[in-house]
Amino acid sequence: MFKLPDLPYAYDALSPVISDATMHLHHDKHHARYVTVLNQALEESGAKPADLESVVREAVAKGDKKLINNGGQAWNHAFFWEAMAGSASTPTGALAAAIDKAFGDFEAFKAAFVKEGVGHFGSGWVWLVAHGETLSIKSSHDGETLLPDTAATPILVCDLWEHAYYLDHKNDREGFLKQWIATLANWGFAEAQYAAATGTGKAYAYPAPTA
Numbered sequence: 478m479f480k481l482p483d484l485p486y487a488y489d490a491l492s493p494v495i496s497d498a499t500m501h502l503h504h505d506k507h508h509a510r511y512v513t514v515l516n517q518a519l520e521e522s523g524a525k526p527a528d529l530e531s532v533v534r535e536a537v538a539k540g541d542k543k544l545i546n547n548g549g550q551a552w553n554h555a556f557f558w559e560a561m562a563g564s565a566s567t568p569t570g571a572l573a574a575a576i577d578k579a580f581g582d583f584e585a586f587k588a589a590f591v592k593e594g595v596g597h598f599g600s601g602w603v604w605l606v607a608h609g610e611t612l613s614i615k616s617s618h619d620g621e622t623l624l625p626d627t628a629a630t631p632i633l634v635c636d637l638w639e640h641a642y643y644l645d646h647k648n649d650r651e652g653f654l655k656q657w658i659a660t661l662a663n664w665g666f667a668e669a670q671y672a673a674a675t676g677t678g679k680a681y682a683y684p685a686p687t688a
Contacts, residue, residue, distance in 0.1 A: 478519075479529060479686045481512045482555045490563035494656045499644045504558070507640055511550040511620075518543050529683040530624055537625045549620035552683050553602055553634065559681060560633045562663035569664070572632070572671040579612040589614055590635075591654045597637055603654070605632040605667070607674035630674035631681075632667045 484504055489497040519526065526532045529552050536544035567583065568576055580586035586605075594603035597616040604615050606623060607630045616637070623629045635657050636642075642653040666681075673680035 478516050479512055479551065480684060481509050482558065482684055484558055486561075486563050491561055491661055494645070494653070494661055495561075495642070496645050499640075499642070502644070503636075503640055504554075507638075508551070508554040511547045511554065515544065515547040515551050518547065526686065528685060533622055533624045534627075546620040549622040549624075552622055552624065553620065554636070555683050556631060556681055557602075557634055557636050559666050560635075560663050561657075561661045562665070563661075565660045566662075566664045568667060570668060571675065572664070572668045575607075575610060575612050575671065586614075587655075587658045590658050591651060594635060594637055594654045595651045600638040602634050602637055604634045606630065607632055607671055610675050630670055632670045632674070633662055 481504075484500070488500040488504075491500065495503075515529075515532075519532070524532075529548060532544060533548045533552060535541075536548055567573070573583070576583055576586045580589055590603060590605065593614045593616050597603060597618075599618065601616055601618040601621070604617065604623060606613055606615055608628055612632070617623065623631050635654060637650065639648075642650065646653040669678060670680055672678040
């Protein structure tokens with residue numbers, strides 16, 4: 478059985494961009510529900526997977542919508558919590574250089590990230606992703622993850638579903654994204670992910686299931 482991961486910070490740590498109320502709703506209700514349905518589906522099938530990543534990849538290969546959606550959402554949310562921090566920072570070192578190479582400079586990157594998120598129709602996610610040393614920005618729809626592309630390493634992600642921001646920002650997705658990328662992006666985590674993408678270290682993995 479997969480467990481709902483604890484937040485890596487207090488519920489109010491991301492305020493005022495993301496309030497305590499939003500975090501309780503988002504983590505304790507939405508994320509928890511995806512994990513519950515994921516476990517129900519695995520129990521019904523008799524599967525005993527070693528990791529969530531393989532569950533999602535196999536579900537995509539088989540076209541299993543229930544596991545694609547709930548497994549994907551469980552994974553995406555867990556990654557999202559790690560991709561945020563309660564204090565603002567900026568990228569350094571190899572990741573900063575890669576951002577400059579891909580986008581021109583950090584300000585241009587932030588503008589491109591926000592533009593992609595605002596332009597994504599409906600629910601989904603906006604990602605900074607690495608293929609080796611090369612960075613790009615993409616969005617994914619609903620519970621879609623980057624996991625099927627084994628050459629891709631997610632560096633950062635922001636949730637575009639309305640439950641991620643509506644209590645705090647109403648329908649102002651652009652305002653939310655601008656504040657998010659400026660103040661909440663966890664660049665220490667992103668740098669570790671980029672190191673993994675370029676051959677040093679290990680990329681994020683969802684906590685292993687328990688018996």
